[in-house]
Each structure stands twice: as C-alpha cells, then as structure tokens.
Amino acid sequence: MTGAITLIRIVRAAFYGTLAVISAAALIGVGMFFIAVRDLPRVPEPLSRIIETPPTEIFAATGERLMIIGGREVIPLSDVSTHFIQAILATEDHRFWEHHGVDKLRTIKAILVTLFQPGRIEGASTITQQLSKNLFFSFKRSYMRKFRELLVAIQIESRYSKGEILEAYLNQISMGVGANGIEQAARTFFGKPASELTLAQSALLAGLPKSPTRYNPYLHLDRAKERQRVVLSRMEAVGYITNYQAQSAFQDELTPQPPSKAARTGSYFLDLVIKSLEERYGPEVVYHGGLKVITTIDPQLQSMAEESLRDGLQGLDRRVGIDEVIGRGVGSGVARPQGALVTVEVNSGSIKAMVGGRSYVETEFNRAIENNRLPGSSFKPFLYYTAFEKLDLNPATVFVDRPVTIPVRGAPDWEPDNFGLKHEGPMILKQALMKSVNSIAAQLVEQTGPDELIATARRCGITSKLDSVYSVALGTSGVSPLEMASAFACFANGGIRHEPFWIWRVEDALGRVLEEHIVSGERALDVSITYQMVDLMRGVVDEGTGSVIRRMGFTLPAAGKTGTTDGYYDAWFTGFTPTLCTSVWVGYDRGQGLRDTRGTGITGGRAAAPIWADFMRKATEGDPPREFMIPPHIQFKMVDPITGTEATIYTPHPIRVALRQGQEIQEHTVGEEGLSDPEAGAMPSYGLEF
C-alpha cells in the first residue's frame, strides 16, 4: 500500500513537473515569439519574386550561351522529373506533404538528441525551413535564428501551397559548381533538362544539397556515389521505389559530363568580358541587371586554341624534362612553362579566341592581356617598317651583318650580339629579317632612332610603355600577346588599324541596346610599305626562323615573326593569314629560361611557332587559299640575297622581293659576285660600312 502511494506521489510529481515544463516552455516560446517577430523579415509576395532576378547572359559571336551570371533558370514544378522530386523529398523531408512547415516529431527527436547526446546535432529542418533559411538568414547558428527561420517557414506554409513552396525550393537550391536550381544542375552535370533526369541521376543530384563541395561529382565521384546510395535507400524506405529499382539505379554508370561552358566560371576571356562590363556599368548592373552580352568569341576557335596551347605546353614539358607526374603536383613547387594565345580577326579587330594560361583552375592570371613580356625579335617588323618609311630603304637594300658598337650617350656602348654569335656579312634586308639578324637591326635603329620606331609601334596599337633606347628594336620593352596580335593585324590588313574589342553588343533584359561596337578602322601605315613588310614576314614563315610552320603542314599564305629573348625567358610567334592574326607567347612565369634536357635554349621558332601552326591549321581547315591583297604599283623582283642585284639563272637561292613604285634594284653586272666580299669595300648599297 505504501509502495502504491509512493508511486502515485512520483506520478503526481512527474505530471505536475511536466506541466510546469510545458508551461514554462510555452511562456518562453511566447516571449521568444514577441522578441523574434519584431525584426522578422517580410516574405515577398508572390513567392516567385525570389527568383525574379534576371541573369546576365554572355553569348559567343555564334549565339551560343557561354555563361550566366546571377539569376536562375526557373522552371515550373511540372518540368521537374518525378524521380528527382521523390528523391529530394525522401532525403530532405519525407513528410513534406503532411506538415505545416515544421516536422514536430523530427524536431522533438532532434531536440532530445541534441540535449542528451552531447556533441551530436541532428537536423530536422523541413524543406520549407530550408527555403526560409536560404532566402532570409545567414548560416550563423543560433537558437534565435533557428526560431525565426521556423516562424517564417510557418508563415510561408500559411500563405502558399505546397506546390509553390516546392517549386521555389527546387529553383533556388544550390548544387555546387555555380549551378543554382535544378534546371541548371541537370544541364551542368548531365547536359539535359530537369524533366529528363533518370532515377540514378536524380538520386545523385538529390544528394548534393547536403554538401555540394564534399559530394562534388567532378572532384569526388566516389563520395557522390555513396551519397547516391543513401538517397536511393531513403527512397526505398519511404516507398517511392522498390529495392530492385534502387539496386539497378545504383549500378547505373554515371559519368557527369565535363563542365560545360555555361557552368565554367574559369575562362580568361569571360574574365576579361566581366571586368570590362563592371568597369562600364558597375558590379550591381552586371550581377543583378540581367544584361545580354554578345561577345566576339568563336567557341570553336576557342576550344581549338585551348587544345593547341595545352598540347604545345605538354610537349614543352617533355622537352624541358618536367616529368608528367611531378608536373601534376603543382603544389609541390615545380614550375611548369606557361603560355598564352590570342587570335583577332584581321578586318575587324574582334578577339576570336583567347587563352591566358595552361589552366584557369591553377592560375587566373591572364597572360594574354596582363603579362608584359619582352617580345624579342618579334618586335623587328616595326623597326623594318620604320626604316622603309623613314629611310626609304627596300627589302633588297644590302646591309652587312657584322659586329656593331653603337655609342649611347651617358651609358656604355651598345653591342648587340646575333643569336648564333656569328656574322654572315652582306645580305639584303629581307634575308636579315628572315634570319632575324640583330646586328642589322641595330644598324637600322641607329639610323631611324628609337623614337621613330616607337611611333610606328604606337600607330599599330602597341600601348605598353616602350623605353626610348636603341635596344627597343630588339624587343626589350614588355608587351602583351593581345597587343602583338592586334598590332600585327594592322600589317595583315594593309595598314588599316582596328582597335581590338571583345564585346559586340550589350542589351538590357528587354532587348534594348545599351551599346554596340562599330567596326571602324583607320589607316595607320602606308599600304605599299605594309605589303613589303607582309612579304618580308612571309619569308620568315616560308624559309626563315618560322619555317617550322610549313614543316608542320600549314600551307595557306601566312606571314609572321618569331621572337626569343636573352636567356630564353620568352618565346614568341606572332603571325597572320589574310583573315586571322594570332600571337603565341611561351615561357616561365618568372626566373627561368626555356631550355631542353640538354641545356639548349628553346626559341620562339621551336616553342611558340608550333603552337601557332597547330592552332592555325585547325582554325583554317577547309578555308580556300587566300592571298594577301597586293596594292597597285608593287612589283616583284628576284634578287641575289647577298648583293641585292637582280637574280640571273646563275644566282644561287634567289629571293623574291616586293618593291614599291620608284624603287629600283641594282642591275646584275658581270664580275659583281666579287663584291659580296665585305672586305672588297665597293658595294654601292645603303648602309654598308666596310
């Protein structure tokens, strides 16, 4: 009897105790409610307003969408695969259709786990609560934040239908790699719309919201598959699928498609576009204004450029002896050669392809525009043009390749060496450019003066700082590949200069034009002298330092110039066809020259020209041969490359030169061969100093 009374006493105490706790909790709840409700955020009406931010879309010149900034691809619930809806509900909130924003049983369980199992936190957020958190709250954990989130979830449930809530949730959910919302995620990972997701794909995607980074299928496919297994078992437990379906879905081989251009934020060109948009319109307009930006890029050429540079640099890795395994360990401190490639359309200046380095993921530094590297001999065309224009020289003018010493006021004499440290005696200027003879370039710049040369480079569009010293003729002031491509395009275009540009048109979300590019060129160089330069640079490609291009099978008419700097720090090739002008730079980012395993330096002709040839071969595949436009009054003559006299049938290896109106070459006379000896001292040619 006494025992029963004791029991009754205990029950009574428990009852009143529970009542007291519930009352206290209710009081605290009411108190918290009045505190929380004061600055509870307003819920937008209608709920779809949350996804109204229009995205800024960036398109290629071909119309293909390259990138979406901000905004979301909103789709109605009916356009989402049932598999995915079931997968996300089973995983995140299987009582979604039953509760009113709060899953009380799960919440009580979570509270008990949190209270009685220290260190373990169990989540109980419903889809509505997750939506509430994603829309209004930070990820900072606090009881008050959680309580507010709960109140907003309750309000959302009271105001909107389950379908509206689920649709909003699915359209804003973050799946990683820049994919926001199920439609973007489905297109990013599987290249299909959300309506076509299979069970296996749905299960994989439904596992991502828990931790998009941890389960990123691109980086951790094994983890993503494990998570997929969890999702499938949840679906089975809830009764959406059978065990057999779960098993077979798990066994389906899933290979996410490579990151598409739309999902890839890593693009040097897109960085450039976004940066210029930000400068013109401000970040807010770019990220929230819903612009439509039509760029100049050609996706096909771009992927060819990326491929050619990647292949070329991999070949270079082998040549310089960087083992692939070590090479992969970027973090281990092994530096690998870098590169950049830019292509501009000759008759407009539009950038058709741009690669700023071997991998955007490794480094976002855009070497195509931000890297000012010494161009070396690839700067010589500006010098030769200046000499032709200011000194009235022509490609058949003879100079002597000899040691030169040029006095410099207030500084030591300048004594430039040739690449091979050898001198070949007299030769015509075309031959000198084809062989990239430094001593002759030095003689030319001594006569023109560096300022005239710099003025020519400026006319062509070189904007970087150029030092007014003689050595500028040998490319000792840094320039970017974009500048070089744009400046050489001026030669390719008969002396008409086009400013390089990368945005054709910008519209607002309603299609109203904010800006559009007008392709206007202006004459920067004389058309006839320019053609003479083109002819000289054709010699470089056909038979000179860039002849690797022909050996690699590029047969279309092309011209260009190689460049290599002292110590092999920079290797360049900039060249053009009548339609495209491409500049390639290769080198280490800092402190290292390009040398092969035997210690031999790697020149522009060996490192950059092959990349150029590979790219241009692909880029112009199927194009008919198109000759450079020959201006009126240009005449061609075959000349002796040593004496500059008109070639006869006895002249070994004659060279064709282009001459302007009024320019004459020396007639060949019997016995003139003897004059090719520089010591003979009677050569009637310009610039000879015996």
Place this chain on the structure above:
Amino acid sequence: MDFSEPQNFREWASRVFALRPLVLILLIFGIVISELRFDWAEQVLGAYLVTTNTQRPESGSIWEVGHRTVTARQTLEQLITDRQSTQREARGADTFTQIVSSLPPGQGVMLSSEHFRRLYLALPGTLAQEVVAPFELLRLLSDGRWVRTYLENEDYGLKIYLLNNENRVLRDLRIPTQLLYQIERVELALQGTLDDLPTFESRVYPAERFFRALNSLPHEDLGSVISQPEKLLGIDGRIVRVGISDEAVSGYIELGFEIEDGTRRKVILLKGREWAVWMLRSYLEEMGQDTQKSSGSEEIGDQG
C-alpha cells in the same frame, strides 16, 4: 485552499479519477493530439504572421539581392532613358546642327540611311559637297549595303560612320567644327537678316548698288562672283541688301543676299571667287565714295 495529501489508496483514486483532473488531462491531451493532428497552432501563428507581413522589414539575403536588383534596374533604366531621349531628339532633328546640339560630347546616335540622306539634302549645295560628294552617296546607295548611319559628337566636330548591317564602316565622314559652324550660319541665315550674321557686319550694301557694281564688272567675271544666279532667281521675294563676308576660305568669299518676302526676311548664302569679289568690292567702295562726294558737293553748293 486547504490541500492535504490523501492518506490511503481509495482517497488517492477518488481524487485522481475525479471529474476535474480528468477534464484537465483530457484537455491537455486533446490540445496536444489535435495540434499534432491538425497543426492548428502553426496555422494560427501563420495566419497572424501573414497579417503582419507588410509591416515587417525587407531584410535578409533575398531582400538584399532584391534591393541590388532594383538598384541595378534603376541604373539601367536611367542609362536607357538617357540614351533613348538622346536618340529620340536626334531622330527628330532636321539638320546636322540640331543633332550636334542634342548629343552630349562623346555620345552618338544611330540613324537610318534614309534619315541621313534627308539631313544631307537639307544642306546647302556647296556645304553638302564638303561633307561628302553626292556621287559617293549614290555609289553607296546603289551598292545596297549601307543600312545605318552612326553620328558621334566628338571634340573636333561630328564623326559620321556609314554602316552595313554588321556594323562595319563602309565610309566614315567628318564634319569639322568649322564646317558645322558654317552650316549653322546658313541655317540661321535662312531665318534672319544680314544683321544676324557678324561676318557681314561692315560690308552690307543696298541691293541696287550691289547689282549696279556687278554690272560694271567685265561680263566674263560675273560668273565668278555669282556662279549660280538661278538660285537667286528661283526664290520668292525681293533682294533688298547684299553682304560681303570679311573672311575668305579656300579662295572663296561668302555673299549674303537678304530677301524680303512679305513681312519675312531671310538670307541666301552663296560663294564667290575671292579675286572677283574683291574687284566687285572695290567698285562698290568707289561707288560709295562717289555717292558721298556728290552728296557732299550738293551740300557745299547749297551753302554757297
């Protein structure tokens, strides 16, 4: 209230199973079960929150994004509005000077090729020739590629690009500030008198005297002073005064013919060869002196 603990089980049982505690327990259970079953608490709370929604702040991440979107839209709208109003004003312009005045420095406007032609045709013949030769426009028109024209207000005047449908420039033209000034003067002259044109200030002559002097010139030189007399013949009204500009440009001097047409006055500007106009001017000056002399001698005679 006097509360004493029951002393035996019967008393306990009678107290526990009394109506009041049973009702309390049932009530509590009823509340809890109905809440679990019908979510009425959430519904009440939700309904309350819905009613107070509009009074709450627009805070939280989605609102911040929304505010940025609104700002972005406003900025864009402003840009578009400015652009459109400039475009509208420029598209309504009938003359190049109106376009220049409607365009802020550095800004441009896109016009159709037809509109440009209208503007061009509104120019006086000699000035139009200086902008671009009509045959050049005819060539471009017959070519069929010229579809749009972009005009840009630059420091040195008006830059004009004749464009194809890919926005590539087929021909670019420049109207320097000086030429624009001349065009403006012509337009001004068309609606005013010689007194509105400062370059004629010191050399305005009665029409009768001007033509008398003109007739004194050798017949073969007349065409060098007025190369297109039919332009003057074709106008309505009567020439009342003629002005000679004090500026010679490229071997030509401008002549202004003030026309009286009812109550309206207007000026027609023509150009004459510099040497011929100088010759004419010397005649005019002589005639002026003769007039002064004759009037002076008359005065002397009167006094005598």
